[in-house]
Amino acid sequence: GAAAGDETPQAHLQVPGGDHFTATNSLLLLLQMLAEYDWFARRFPMLARDVLLRTQDAVKLFDGQCTSLVLGGGAVDQGILPSVTPKHLAVAAQSVAFLAAFTPLLQRRFGRLANAQAM
Numbered sequence: 001g002a003a004a005g006d007e008t009p010q011a012h013l014q015v016p017g018g019d020h021f022t023a024t025n026s027l028l029l030l031l032q033m034l035a036e037y038d039w040f041a042r043r044f045p046m047l048a049r050d051v052l053l054r055t056q057d058a059v060k061l062f063d064g065q066c067t068s069l070v071l072g073g074g075a076v077d078q079g080i081l082p083s084v085t086p087k088h089l090a091v092a093a094q095s096v097a098f099l100a101a102f103t104p105l106l107q108r109r110f111g112r113l114a115n116a117q118a119m
Contacts, residue, residue, distance in 0.1 A: 013098055016105070021098035024091055030062050030099075034106065041113050052110035059099050059106075066092045 011023040013031075023031075034055055041051040069075040070084055070092040081088065 015098065015101040018101055019097075021101075022091060022094040023098065024095060026062075027095045027098065030058060033058060038106075038109065041110055045113050048110050048113035051113075052107065055106055055110065056103075059103055062099065063096055066096055 011028060013021045013023045013027075015021070037051050037055050037058075041048045069078075069080065070088055073084060075081040075088075076083060
């Protein structure tokens with residue numbers, strides 16, 4: 001599904017040294033995409049800053065879709081869900097909370113790659 005709250009949780013994730021989070025297919029797909037961005041940034045360090053910007057855009061888009069589809073009721077309006085339940089809200093919140101905790105790690109990683117290239 002398109003929203004973090006519209007699907008059954010598929011996995012549990014942990015931010016290094018941090019909390020545990022429930023992940024859905026859509027979050028796992030986003031993480032796969034971010035892993036591919038990381039691969040690209042490592043192979044082409046001169047583009048690390050651009051990759052960081054694309055990473056930020058992807059995370060913002062995911063957050064916006066969670067907000068629109070789950071909190072804003074767009075999933076109901078579009079026929080994705082019959083209703084938004086507390087479970088949907090909780091799963092969406094877990095996905096967004098994971099990204100909030102994970103994003104600084106990504107920024108540091110891509111920042112290091114960009115700084116290494118600048119030297």
